[in-house]
Every structure is written in C-alpha cells, then in structure tokens.
Amino acid sequence: MAEDGEEKLLATVQHIVKTLGRTDTMTEDILKVFSNYDGRLSLDKLYATRAAAAAAAVAAAGGGAAGEHSVPASPPMPPPPAVPPAAAAMPAVTSLERTVRTLDRQISQFVAMDRLIWADSADADAFLEAVDDLIGTVQELDAAGTNRGLLDRADELLSRCMARLEDEFRALIERPDDVAPAAPGGFASDESEEDYDADDGYGDEPIPIAKPVSDFDVVIDALPPGSVSDVHQIARRMVDAGFGRECAEAYAAARRGFIDESVARLGIRSRTIDEVHSLPWEELEFDIARWIPAFKMVFRILIPSERRLCDRVFDGLAPYGDLAFVAAVRTQALQLISFGDAVSAASRAPERLFRVIDMYEAVRDLLPDLDPVFSDPYSAALRAEVSAVCNTLGSSIKGIFMELENLIRRDPARVSVPGGGIHPITRYVMNYLRAACGSRQTLEEVMEGDLGAVGGAAIAVDPDRPTSSLAVHIAWIMDVLHKNLETKSKIYRDPPLASIFLMNNGKYIIHKVNDSELGVLLGDEWMKQMMSRVRRCSLEYQRGAWAKVMSVLQTGGPGISSLPAKALLQKLRMFNGYLEEICAIQSEWVIADEQLREDVRAAITDSVKPAYVGLISRLKSSPEAAQDLFIKHSPEDVEARIQHLFEGVSK
C-alpha cells in the first residue's frame, strides 16, 4: 500500500519535472516541497560543508547527495548503492532532483566560461567537485533505476561536463603555459603568465638537439608538475564517468604535436625507402649519422618520458593510459624504425658495413631498455617492430659482409702491379677486415645467424675462437682472396715475378693479421699455413730466378776437377751476363717488407756467393789460367749487387 503510493508520487514528480523543464523557479519550489516531505533528507544535512571552498556563485548550494566518489581501480565502476531501495526511494528522488538542479546551474556557469576553467585553480577545484557530485549522482540514479528522466538529465549534463573537461584537458596538455601556475589568490595576472613563459615555461623545456649526448638517463618533463596533476584529475573524472576512450584519444591527439616537433628538431628528414635506395652513399651516410643519435634520443629519452607522463596522467586508470601512449608515439616511432628498414633494403656495398653496424648496435643496445616502456599489450607491436628492424639490420650486415666476398671473387685481373708489389685489393680487404674486427662481437652475433634470439638475452658468443662463425667466414674470405691473387699472379709473364707478387701479398696479409685481432680469429694453424705458403713462394722465386745462375756456377763436385779453364771462363762470362740481366730486371721488382727483402737477399747471397767464390778460386787455381785473369766482380761486388735487388727503382 505504502509502496504503491510512493510509486504514484514518483511518477508525478517525474511528470512535473518533465513538463516544467529545467531551471524554472516553480520547479524549485515544488522540489522544495517534496524534499521537506521527509525530514531525513533535509537540505541542511545534505549540503553541509561541501560547497565551502567553491566560488561565490555557487555558495548557496552545491555538493550532492552521493558524496565523494572515489576512483575505482578499473573503469567499469560498481555504483555505490547509497540509497536503501524501497523505503527511501521517493525522498531520494526528490533530493536528487534538487541536487541535479543545483549541479546544472553550477556546471552551466562553468561550461559557459569564456576562458579556461583551469586558469583559476579555485574554479578548477569547484568544477571538479561539481563533476564528482554529478558522477556520484548519476551512479546513484543509475543504481536506483527508478527515475529515468532525472538520470537522462544528469547524463546530459555529464556529457556537457565531459566535453568541456576534454577541452580543458587538451588545452592543459598542449599549452600548459596558457594556464597560470596555481597561485594562492586563484587569479593569474598577465604579468605572471609572462613570467612563467620567460622563466620556466614549456617553450624553454630543454629538448636536446642532435648534440652528442652520452648520458641518456634524462627524462623530459614536458609538463610542469602542477599541470600533470591537473590533467590527471581530469583524466580520472573522464574515466570515472565512462569517457575513458575519449580521454585516451584526446590525450594522444594533444601529445602528438609535441612528439612530432621534438623529432623534427632532431633534424630527421623523412625518407621513403625508394629515396634511400637511390641516394648517393655520402648523403645516406650523413642521414645515418643523424639518425643514430636521433633514434637513441627518441627511444631512450622522448618515448620513455612520454611513457612516464602518460603513466602519471593515467595513474590507476589502466588500460586507457596504455592506449593513449601507443596512439601518441606510434607514428614517430615507426617512422624512425622505417629508416632502418630502408637502409637494410638498400645496396650492400661493403663500405656501408660500418655505418650499418652502428645502426644495428644502437638498436640492439636499446632493446632491453624498451621492455619496461613497451610492457603493455598495446605497445607490444611497437616493441616487436624494434626487434624486427634489429634483425633486418643484422641480416643486412651479414649480407654486406658476404658481398665483400662477392666483390673479391669478381675483381678482375686486368693490370698487374708493377714489380710484383702489394695489390690494392689486398690492402683494401685486409684493412677492411681489420676494421671489421673492431666490431667482431656484433659481427659474430649476426653471423651466428641466431637473429631470432637477438634482443632477448645477449647471446653468449665467444668470438675469439677460430671455430666461430665469424672466424670461419673470415678464413673463407681469406681463401677467396688468395684464389683471386693467384689468378692475378698469372698475368705476370715472368714466373719468378708472380712468386714475388704472391710472396709480397702473403707477407702483407700475415703482417696485418698479426697486427690485429684477426690473428686471434684465424688462429695459429692458419698462420702456420700462411707462413709456409710465403716460404714456398720465396723458394719458388729463388729456384725460378736463380736456377740458371746456380747451374752456371756448378763446377762439379770435388772429385771432378778436370774442367778446363776455358770452360770455367765461359761459365764466368755467362754468370756475369746473367747477373747483369737479373739485376737489370729485378732491381725494379719489389719486396715491400724489409725483413722479407733482407731474408730473400740473404738467401740468394748464401747460395750464390759461395758458389761464385768456388768458381773463382777454381779458375785462379787452374793451371791454364792466365796470369792476367780479369775478374769483373769480386764476391763482395756480387753480394752488393744482390743487396740492391727489389728496391723497386725503375730506371
């Protein structure tokens, strides 16, 4: 019976409210009547101390029946059933009507404000309080489910609040210096705004520009702490009211400008893959040199700072913060990553190796640090993109390294190096490999082919062993080089000169290997082989170049002493002729390595001189020998002539 009556009353109230509209004084009177109907919900009790801090305009009324609505940890909010259902329903409606009415008046004033509400912290506080009350009221109405009309009205009011909050939210993020710092008086004079601008305004925020930065442990605070807390307050209300998605979109839209500008300041030009593909290397190298610090700057400072800001703004409001963060940083992150892809897809000329290694290392070193930044499921895709570009750069390095092999193999044997000296390709390859060894940890990593694991735990690779992939590959390159040099040696018409050529290049290779970490990689076994190869070349040279000399100097063993003096003289003449010939030709030949040159000369001297001495003494002791025997060269002369070989002096 009583319930029935209440229902009727409720319907009447709803009807009255509907027909009367919103802010008619009559409505208020009627509402007053209804609220006096039950003493439990007197206005005094309801509107106790809440509105004290609010502006004068709203001093008369304010606050709400719902009380402070605390932030729930997750968006779907369980509405607090503040009102016991049946018995209190009717009076509650009445008081809620009243509340909504006052809130409407109060909020309408704020929403109509032609300046930022947050320009005045007292206004902002009052507005937030009103919004809180409204959210509470809506929840209460929703839970009660008895007054659809009032709920709709409150909802409509809420949507207006949210639109305004979104505007304020965006303004606070985009132009925090338009808003005065929260001054005690609550009013911001023009002067103070200017001061703020000049001293510690957002525009002066130290955004590092492409200077060499070694310490990346920097966080940019794009917003002053006061703004962050203001913005967080708004975000909380929007999420509470079920407008979390709008809030995330607004946040991303507002941050994107800052992020775009920050990246632009790093001097990064956006290039298409096609452009990178056709760019001259010098220009691309320049781009890479700018990209590396920019990439570090963005992924080590800018994006983590964005993450921090986002986490603070959306503190306790997951997953909206994650959504907002990805939407804000995605484009710029991808754009930077895309350059890595473009470089990977471009030419594999060997000279590119070192720059690509730099890029790879920059990305690889960054990966572990990204985990806390891209930890949520929304940014996992970004994390995967960074991993992917790391892999792509890795295989590009591998490809470039292989291309070197290709180039060596294809290097044609056209012009011979004069004097059998060191071929440019030998110098190039050895210096290249030596330089590459400087990055051998990285090279090993990519050669190992275990690219999938890159970015996880660092692969435990010991590059200092000849069985490592890199070592095997370098040994292979050395082999290819050796084969190429052998082919090149064939264009010398003089076989001894070909031996000199191989010897020179072999010695150069040994020298360069010993002089660097290549020695560790290639190992002792390889070195032994290489040295015996050079020795073999030296022997081949001696045999080839001096065989006829030696045969001329042969005077037979001690038993055969019957060679006539005439024959001995003939031998001497021939020796003189050969020596002239050899010296004429071979003084132009080159042995670049001083030690080797000495060794070869010594070896020649050691075999030629004693034989020559033998021939001369034989001649002198020959009974038929003429008294006025003319010996053109003393053994010391011969030695001196030999000492002048291989100096590469052309006449």
Add this chain to the structure above:
Amino acid sequence: MPATDYQGSSSHSHPSPFSSFGRSLLSLRRDSPAVGASQAMPSGEEADLEAFQRHVAAHLADIRGEEDEFLSIEWIRRLLEAFLLCQEEFRVFVAQARRRGALPAAGEKLVVEFHERAVKALDVCNAARDGVDQLRRWERLADIAASVLLAPGEIHEGQLRRARKALSDLAVLLVDDTAASGSGGVASFLASHRNRSFGRARASPSRAAVAGASSATSASHFRSLSWSVSRAWSASRQLQAIGAGLAAPRAHEAGLAAPVYAMGCVLHLAAWALVAAVPCPDRSAALQAHHLPAAPPRAAFPWAPPLLTLQERLAEEGKRKDRRHSCGLLKEIHVLEKSTHKLTEAIDAAPIPLFGDREADVREAAAELAAVCAAMRDGLEPLERQVREVFHRIVRSRVEGLDSSMHNAD
C-alpha cells in the same frame, strides 16, 4: 609423372601454405640426382616453368571468393597471401635453375630486376600500414559513437551529444585523409555536415572559448599526422614505378623471362589492390585504369586470365559512383562510411526525447556501425601483420637472391 598431377590438382583447391610446401618437396625430388643428372635438364626446366605458371594461376584464382567478400579485409589478406605464395614459388624456381646451372648472367640480371621492382613496393607496404593504423583510429571513434547509442535504456540527449562529438571527430579524420587521398565524396559530405550539424553541437561557449584561447583551432586537434611516409609521397607515382617497363617477354625469350614477368604482374596487382583498398597519400589517381601496365596476353600465360579478372573488378569498383571518392575501397571502409553517414542523419533527424521509429533508426544505424567496428577490430591487426610480412619477405628475398647468386658463381 603422377606426382605432378597430384600437385596440379591439389593446389587449386587449397589456398593454404601447405600447397606450396608440397610443391617445394616435389621440386626437390625432381632436382634429385636420379632424375636431374642426365637429359632431364632442359625438360626439367620446361616442366618447372609450366608448373610455376600454373601455380601462380591457381593462387590468383583462389583469391576470388564470394561476391560480397570482394575487397574485404579478409579478401586483401588472401591476395597478400597469394603474393607470398607466388614469391615462394619463384624463389624455389630460381634456386632450382641455379642448381641446374641453368641460370646464365642474363637470368641473374632478370632476378635482380625483379628484386629492384619489389623494393619499390616496400613504400607501399609502409603507406598501407599507416593506412591500417588510420582505420584503427576511425574505428575507435566510430565505436564510441556506436556503443554509446547501443547502451541499454532509452537514448537521451547526453548520449546523442556524446555520439555526435565522436562522429564529428571522426569526420575531421575522414576529411583529412580524403584530402590526402586526393578525392572528395563522402568525407566532404561529412565535412559540410560537420559545419552544419556538428557545428551546432560543438559551438558551445566553452568550445569557442577554449578554441579562441589559442591560435590552434579545435578542428586541428584531430588532424591526422599519422603518415610515416612523407606527405609528398604519392601512391600513384609509386605504383607507376612498380609497373614501369613491365612488358610481356617475347616467345623466344626462354628461362626466367616469363616467371619474372609473372612475378612483376602479381607484385603490381598486390600493391595496386593495397593502395586502392586503404587510405594512403595520393591514392585516387592510382585507381585510373590507364595507369596500369600493359595487360598480359591471356593466351600466352595461364595466370593472365585470373589476374586480369581481379584487375578488372578492382578498376570497376574504383569507378563506382559511390566508391570513387572514398578514402579506400576496402569493404569495411565503405560500410563504415555508409553507416556513419546513416547514423549522422538519423541523429540529426531525431527529436528529443527519442521514441518509436526515430529511436529504431538510430539504433539500427548504430548497430551497423558497431558491427563494422567489430569486424575492423578483428581484421585490422592480422592485416597489418600480413602487410609487414610482405615487407619483410621482400627484403629477405632480395638478400637471399644476392647471397645465392654469389655462391652460385663458384
């Protein structure tokens, strides 16, 4: 050879990657010493070529699908899948030619040519990825509008306001992307509509005040800045570059000429469809059929008829009156635009409080929009992954091409 028959018949009915797997096995078998050593060389090459062309034709024919699936996210994914399968076939074909030693310098040059062409598609992949991300942003805004209006209970002014705002933000994005795409149409309708109807909703004192507080207008808040390719980049120019010099080899050109030509055509088709389907800078000119490379002669290549069928359908779709000025031919975009349009009109026509038919109209439009949003949420992620897969496969195949041509030189 029974194995060949098996391959030939099975590949048509299964668009799965297994078919290509099976084929690769077969190819290996054919390449085994038992068969390959003696006189099988020339005939092996011929058979391989024929099989390759037949497989490409089958992959393309597999894409067709149901009429209402055409240009859906799913359909684009099938197309990209077909491209990946064809590329895999091509890779195997080239590897076998090399192993047989049947790849002279001229053949290697053709392979390099294809890779150069494929590299040009990388920018299209990047643009398409950005386009997909744009779609995701549209979906997020559209879904706000749809889900607000589909909440249980009556639709009231607050919900309408909220939906209107989301739709108006969406309209800004659509207008912006349509401008970038180089067309007008639905988005320009939405733009004018925004000024008329959303304008009313947004011209609250607060909005005007906040907007007035700085020189940046509120309309620019939602401007899309999401192209990681530069704005000057043109999808239509890129497509022309991909199709440049794509001409059918003459009958006497043996070896790799035909497969390389087939791959060039398939690549162009995939890139073209991608550009046509999703928003990207300057895409509208790309839809003009006269930008297409010369059509492959139907009789000469088994894959030409299915390829041309797809091409014609795409061109036709681009010419359709209601699609010509769209941000993308993707079916889901079309539905999104249509239902956004419908919902906007329904909201405009609706008096408050909503009841009866008006409310039903709004709810119906919202339900349509919600459905397409759900489809996009499900489909866009895998589509983006597949676009990336195409990207990485192109890069990888180029690397492998270089490597194997090098080892072959020994």
